[in-house]
Amino acid sequence: xxxxxxxxxxxxxxxxxxxxxxxxxxxxxxxxxxxxxxxxxxxxxxxxxxxxxxxxxxxxxxxxxxxxxxxxxxxxxxxxxxxxxxxxxxxxxxxxxxxxxxxxxxxxxxxxxxxxxxxxxxxxxxxxxxxxxxxxxxxxxxxxxxxxxxxxxxxxxxxxxxxxxxxxxxxxxxxxxxxxxxxxxxxxxxxxxxxxxxxxxxxxxxxxxxxxxxxxxxxxxxxxxxxxxxxxxxxxxxxxxxxxxxxxxxxxxxxxxxxxxxxxxxxxxxxxxxxxxxxxxxxxxxxxxxxxxxxxxxxxxxxxxxxxxxxxxxxxxxxxxxxxxxxxxxxxxxxxxxxxxxxxxxxxxxxxxxxxxxxxxxxxxxxxxxxx
Ligand SMILES: [Zn+2]
Numbered sequence: 001x002x003x004x005x006x007x008x009x010x011x012x013x014x015x016x017x018x019x020x021x022x023x024x025x026x027x028x029x030x031x032x033x034x035x036x037x038x039x040x041x042x043x044x045x046x047x048x049x050x051x052x053x054x055x056x057x058x059x060x061x062x063x064x065x066x067x068x069x070x071x072x073x074x075x076x077x078x079x080x081x082x083x084x085x086x087x088x089x090x091x092x093x094x095x096x097x098x099x100x101x102x103x104x105x106x107x108x109x110x111x112x113x114x115x116x117x118x119x120x121x122x123x124x125x126x127x128x129x130x131x132x133x134x135x136x137x138x139x140x141x142x143x144x145x146x147x148x149x150x151x152x153x154x155x156x157x158x159x160x161x162x163x164x165x166x167x168x169x170x171x172x173x174x175x176x177x178x179x180x181x182x183x184x185x186x187x188x189x190x191x192x193x194x195x196x197x198x199x200x201x202x203x204x205x206x207x208x209x210x211x212x213x214x215x216x217x218x219x220x221x222x223x224x225x226x227x228x229x230x231x232x233x234x235x236x237x238x239x240x241x242x243x244x245x246x247x248x249x250x251x252x253x254x255x256x257x258x259x260x261x262x263x264x265x266x267x268x269x270x271x272x273x274x275x276x277x278x279x280x281x282x283x284x285x286x287x288x289x290x291x292x293x294x295x296x297x298x299x300x301x302x303x304x305x306x307x308x309x310x311x312x313x314x315x316x317x318x319x320x321x322x323x324x325x326x327x328x329x330x331x332x333x334x335x336x337x338x339x340x341x342x343x344x345x346x347x348x349x350x351x352x353x354x355x356x357x358x359x360x361x362x363x364x365x366x367x368x369x370x371x372x
Contacts, residue, residue: 004119004123005123017113020092021110022092022112023087023089023108024109024116025084026105026106027084028082028106030082047106048068048108060089084099084104085118085122100146101148102125113348116348117346121351125257126147128144129231131245131249134210134238135210136214137156137157141193142242143201143203145203151197153196155193157185159182160178160179194223195226198223206229208233209235209245232252234249258355261354264296264298269363272363279370280367280368282337282364285366286307286316286336287317290315298354305336306333306334307333312326312328316339316343318336
């Protein structure tokens with residue numbers, strides 16, 4: 001099983017199916033959607049049957065599909081795995097599986113190169129996030145990536161006991177001051193733990209969970225590298241279990257994700273307004289995609305609209321029924337937006353599905369940043 005990193009995706013993207021096409025298979029195996037294994041297996045079997053009939057009996061592709069089917073029928077731990085990404089080419093001895101803790105959009109592509117677009121989206125939408133939790137004597141540090149815990153570290157420093165404090169007082173020390181100094185030192189140590197963890201498992205964002213009277217101090221004790229990554233505070237106690245911490249971290253993550261999408265939509269709005277390298281609205285986006293000019297597709301979640309696909313050259317269009325490219329007959333498709341996302345992923349475009357972005361809705365709920 002490969003860990004999902006940019007380097008791994010780049011390496012995968014560089015592969016070419018010289019002897020036979022490469023099968024890229026994404027499966028939504030989320031147990032919240034399909035609870036029974038039988039239902040999932042049935043769904044996958046139907047999907048693969050459709051792919052098989054289009055594969056024209058290619059022996060390598062056929063072997064890939066058999067192996068994928070066996071994998072899904074095997075011991076898949078769906079309490080942990082919500083999405084599968086499989087890249088296979090029997091003729092090239094390629095078999096790479098990513099078991100993901102986040103769902104993916106089910107689709108199979110058979111092509112001379114792996115379809116890594118969706119894998120890139122997953123990585124981009126779930127940047128590693130660190131959570132530093134602290135109270136007066138404990139500190140805990142977690143790093144989550146793509147919905148999973150990748151690192152944790154703990155620190156416990158007992159507040160000086162009453163007997164120790166009495167000794168200090170006898171030597172002229174002041175009790176509250178000693179405790180305060182202890183707390184200050186503890187927070188500095190906690191910040192150091194965060195830095196040590198970051199240097200081994202770099203994270204993009206850092207959230208703090210600490211009582212209000214400590215959080216500010218803890219944040220200012222952080223190394224500047226980490227202070228730049230602060231993305232908010234979590235309201236979970238330092239004793240929270242790992243699932244509770246993950247749930248809180250995912251809330252922060254989705255806020256960060258929406259902010260990132262807002263930046264992309266801003267760029268799109270600028271490009272469209274200046275008429276350079278940007279289009280908005282379904283008709284123009286579909287045309288640009290047909291010309292392979294789309295770099296990033298930006299879609300409002302839940303947007304759907306009917307359209308057409310050419311029987312001859314496969315091109316999509318918002319108006320039928322003659323293809324503008326080849327003049328062929330077109331068939332109506334129920335959801336042109338869905339087909340557009342599919343084609344964009346197959347072209348290895350970046351795809352951003354935006355949630356609740358009013359600026360994008362004003363532009364027609366779909367847009368594209370163009371390569372040229
Ligand atoms: Zn056509």
